[in-house]
Amino acid sequence: MTTDPAVLLRGAGLRSTAPRRAVLQALLTRPHSTATDLSQAVGGQLSSQTIYNALDDLTGSGLVRRIEPAGSPTRYETRVGDNHHHVVCRSCGAVADVDCAVGVAPCLTPGAAPGFARIDEAELTWWGTCTDCALKQR
Template structure:
């Protein structure tokens, strides 16, 4: 389930072998609308929207959804785990050192894993690579007076 996916949360949960409960449906919907949200951010969003859920219940739901592959958990260095519904297909992340914004970046090379280590002793099967790039987003770059080098922005579309 992604923010552009039209499969109902009920179907997604049942297909994953989980009961379709209100907390699970709500968490899936909120994470789809707010990718890369932390548990604390998710709790705040749920509270603002009037959904009452204890922290323990929220963590249990996140564990269930992550364990069954409905959510992916990423943890950039120095950050709390962040959750996203973009679980299908290989992609990586850009993280702003200024404001902490995280955005998805599609894999640029081949199929999974899209990167191959120079050595993989004792690992005959490699199936996934996770890459996190760090930098400053446009807003933080402007605030810091750092002008981006256009030659280094080859990942950006015009």
């Protein structure tokens, strides 16, 4: 699979603009980035509004996934479509991917889902302490 932002953008039906390429390239190398992280990654070359516009386009096209851990800034990643989950450090806010442990999506079965004909995805966030923070707390 290619990691060329221009090819990915065109494949998703988006125009390959410089801001979209810059944001997508930053996300390819920095998963779980916030908009602020992305601004720093592109050297402050893009306005906040331009970054948010690019993120909206990228998430709308399915190239990028938005994750919103409670009490944490919205984060973005390019790992999409595989129904993985996340673990967040309560101390420093670090985020890591957690692969689905059982079967295929949604890999979790809700107890009840009245009014829904089909459930195709689960989004789960685990909370804990990362190794670095655990070592610092000793």
